[in-house]
Amino acid sequence: MGRYNLLALSVALLIAGILLGGCAATGGAKSEYARTTIDVGIVVSDVEKSAAFYKNALGFTEVSGFDVSADMGGGSGLTDDQPFHVRVFVLGDEPTATKIKLMQFPQAQGKKVDNRFIHSSLGFSYLTIFVSDTTASVERAKKAGAVIVKKPYHLGGNNYLTLVKDPDGNIIEFVGPNKSD
Numbered sequence: 001m002g003r004y005n006l007l008a009l010s011v012a013l014l015i016a017g018i019l020l021g022g023c024a025a026t027g028g029a030k031s032e033y034a035r036t037t038i039d040v041g042i043v044v045s046d047v048e049k050s051a052a053f054y055k056n057a058l059g060f061t062e063v064s065g066f067d068v069s070a071d072m073g074g075g076s077g078l079t080d081d082q083p084f085h086v087r088v089f090v091l092g093d094e095p096t097a098t099k100i101k102l103m104q105f106p107q108a109q110g111k112k113v114d115n116r117f118i119h120s121s122l123g124f125s126y127l128t129i130f131v132s133d134t135t136a137s138v139e140r141a142k143k144a145g146a147v148i149v150k151k152p153y154h155l156g157g158n159n160y161l162t163l164v165k166d167p168d169g170n171i172i173e174f175v176g177p178n179k180s181d
Contacts, residue, residue, distance in 0.1 A: 039099040040127065041086070042170070045112075047104035049167045051087055054100055057144035057164065058129065058172065059137070060089035065101075082108060091129070115169040126163075126171035133179040134160045141174075152178060 044050040054060045065087040074081035084103050091098040118125035131137045134152055141164045142148060149163035149171070158177040165171055 035096045037096045037098055039101055041101040041103065043110050044102055044104055044166075045109065045168055047087060047102055050102050051089070053144065053146065053166050054089045054102065057141040057146040057166075058091075059140060060091050060100060063088050063090055079105075080108075112168065115165070115171060118171065126173055128173050128175055131174050131176040134162055134174050134176050135178050135180045137174045137176075138162050138164070 042050070051062065055062060065085060067085050068078065068083060070079075070081045070083040073079035073083060082105060084105060087102045089100045089102065091100075113123070114120035115125075129137075138148060138152065147165040149165065152160040152162040155161055155175070159175065160178045162174045163171055164174070
């Protein structure tokens with residue numbers, strides 16, 4: 001399964017978890033999901049460069065990663081019997097905080113997709129990070145060398161949308177208030 005298919009599956013599960021979690025909260029029914037947040041795996045071309053981006057530009061914290069054996073990779077269908085190491089980054093201190101899992105396959109480099117716009121390729125197209133201050137988030141990303149796609153887009157009220165790109169060109173959107181207004 002390709003990186004973007006895994007990302008699409010993750011987003012679909014997130015939405016399902018949110019919807020089902022919301023139903024459980026309002027209807028009293030217990031959700032079938034243990035957590036209503038998801039982990040997202042991202043295959044990258046340079047794990048060190050991407051790790052620096054997710055830590056410095058986006059504010060994630062690295063926690064213990066793990067290894068996946070060739071047997072598990074092939075047996076589960078994740079890889080064609082390739083072992084790999086997963087570096088894990090969290091967004092927050094809560095037990096259910098969002099996790100980004102970065103991995104690189106030097107022996108089998110994947111193909112880049114067209115990320116000029118979200119409609120340029122099929123599959124997952126972007127990550128959304130809800131922030132408390134888009135100005136501060138964008139400034140941190142700029143200082144870390146992130147590519148800012150355009151100036152913040154006003155969504156209404158004091159809410160803005162700003163797109164940045166990771167080292168492989170994947171789109172990340174910051175959504176939230178602009179504290180400088």
